Amino acid sequence: MAAPIHNVFVGSEIGLLKGVSVQKSQWENINSIETAEKENEISAICWGNDDQTEICFGLKCQKVKTYDTDTKEFSEERDFHVDEGRLRGLLRIDNNFVTATSTGVVRLWKDAEDFTEIQAGKDLYCMTNNPVTPNVLATGGKENELKIWNLEEPEKPTFLAKNVKNDWLNLRVPVWVIQTRFLPESEKLVTTTGHHQIRVYDPKAQRRPVLDFTYDEYPITALSTWGRQDNKVIVGNTQGQMALIDLRKGAMVQQYKGIAGGIRCIQCHESLPLMASCGLDRFLRIHDLETRELLHKIYLKSKLNCLLFGRKWEREEKRETRSRGKFSNVKGIENLEVKEEMDEEDENMWEQMKVVQTKTKRKGETQEENISDLKKKKTQLKPRVGKTVK
């Protein structure tokens, strides 16, 4: 393969889209440096299709560009100008773009003229959709409570969150939703706020959050869910503190160290326990979620805003490990997968296995003891495997 495969794409504050091939620690600017302007700041990024061959990135000035990773070409720039605000969110739903601006205008663009508009309230900070039901959007912002919208009925939100109760001094708690994500395969939402709270909303249950707790003391600017797990999220704040949070306990499980600047974006790999993060310190970092280890750290020269973690990692990496066996930590990941497969096989194997009897020399020992020995072994093995899988 001549050209390196980019598996992480990062958008920078001066409008450069960077393709990174992490394993080789190589990266390049996909668009030319001449276009690098503060006006062209990349503020949102998303995949254009399910094959992850198209990357759509939205500029601060509400323009959207699309890059094809196969042909390595940009398709024409589309201008979704609404007003003076900056672009806060970008989604692609069935070949239509959804944009959100900081002034609170969310639009589904079927055409340059034909669009569905949602007024989501001023000072919008985030807009996401539910991957299971793409038509369902969630928005939130500063003094702008979390709202869930259905694109089919844009007039009224389907769910409007209610602020938490007043605090112990009977003062109103300020609202500042910075990030929100739908928990995988559920309707529940998790939000992070500028007042360092992490909240879980269950629209079916109540309008107030079902879970509300704080992490550290600084605005939480980045949030990501982890694969298909609905009880763990990763958060990052303006001071470069990044942690894995368990939503059942409402507490930090792991802290990722060595980050010098505020975190702007975190994303996990689809299937592997890997996490990419980027931010103001100009580094892209890849962590192993299970061991907390920092696998890669790549300096990308500009302040970074947002990133996309491609799923290509897996295949490529395996090839590398097979051919060279060089990446020890990645090997670990591979082993984990193997373990997963092994788990079921093990189970069958144990069940099918005949109980081997050896002739005992001592009189007192019987068959049963042998069996109990085996069982012991099995029970010892099981939890260890189970832990790693979870």
Add this chain to the structure above:
Amino acid sequence: MASKDESMAVSEIPKPNISSIRNKQLRKAAYMKLKIEKRKEKIKEKKRKKKENEALGDKAPPKQVPKTIESMRIPDETMVNAQDEEVMKDEAQDEMSSYFRRETLPKILITTSDRPSSRTNKFCKELKKSFPNSEIYYRRGLDLKKIIPQALSRDFTDIMVVNENHQQPNGLILTHLPDGPTSHFKMSNVRLAPEIKRVGEMTGHQPEIILNNFNTRLGHSVGRMFASLFPHDPEFHGRRVITFHNQRDFIFFRHHRYVFRNEKRAGLQELGPRFTLKLRSLQKGTFDSKYGEYEWIHKAVRTTIMYITVFRRRTIASKEFNIALNDNGNTNSPSQGKEDCQLFHPIMGKSPIVKAMTQLPAITLLRRYQEHLCE
């Protein structure tokens, strides 16, 4: 070794081990004797080598470079290459760029923490003298966040806040207006002008500025902040120079007047306050320690030493440096003109900073200033 010992045993009796002498006085005497012998041998060896080298002439082996912390240092991966287009583009659009495009003139507001001690007040007065176009304001218990809009309406471009502890100035907050960034420094070893030996009197000339070793990306940002505190055109006949010298992440502030004794020698006289800064954090935007986003923050517990060294650098080989000098007069300075004051130069030797400053190769640079003047 064993065979050698054997051969020695034949020719002469091996020297007794000094530590086996149990009388302290005798042991000491023996040790002194041994030491003198060793020294004599060393000098002898040195002389012999020198002679040898002289005899060889040009063929002599090259002089070895001493291994110092500085020379052994690995360059940081964020080191800025002067020709780097992306960094140039980035810097051309950053918050300080309007100064470097000569659109704004620096105007500095100096203030302190609440109820400053007399020492901090004196220090501020000296700061005012060293930074042209600056004013001291009494804090009046105001929040910094409230000061910022007021300063903006009065066209200040920078706010400098001196914090103190135990009546000693120990912190410096530097906010660039209108959009930041804000840097927070720990300040130590503050020496006011009267406490410096043979201190000179400050003049009102606009100073030249030397920024040393601000070579990483973070270093560049901080260096640009310092550079944008001073007016563009230094008055060279004032011979006043202010140095920000970065060595292992400590930034040394010095203020001198220079004089050219003859073609080869130059003299320096220290003028102003002397202090050391260490970067604590660099924050995007104007001062907002609660909701502001940090570009870099010093964290007390670090996993590896890698993160501690912010401006890690390798000393520039003097040769390279001279070439760079001949090219454009400054090696790494942010986009300022040829006649401008910023220069980066290596300081040789391992002597402490002040001593190094007096041997300054900077003097050669200063001479270049004069050449500029003549041109």
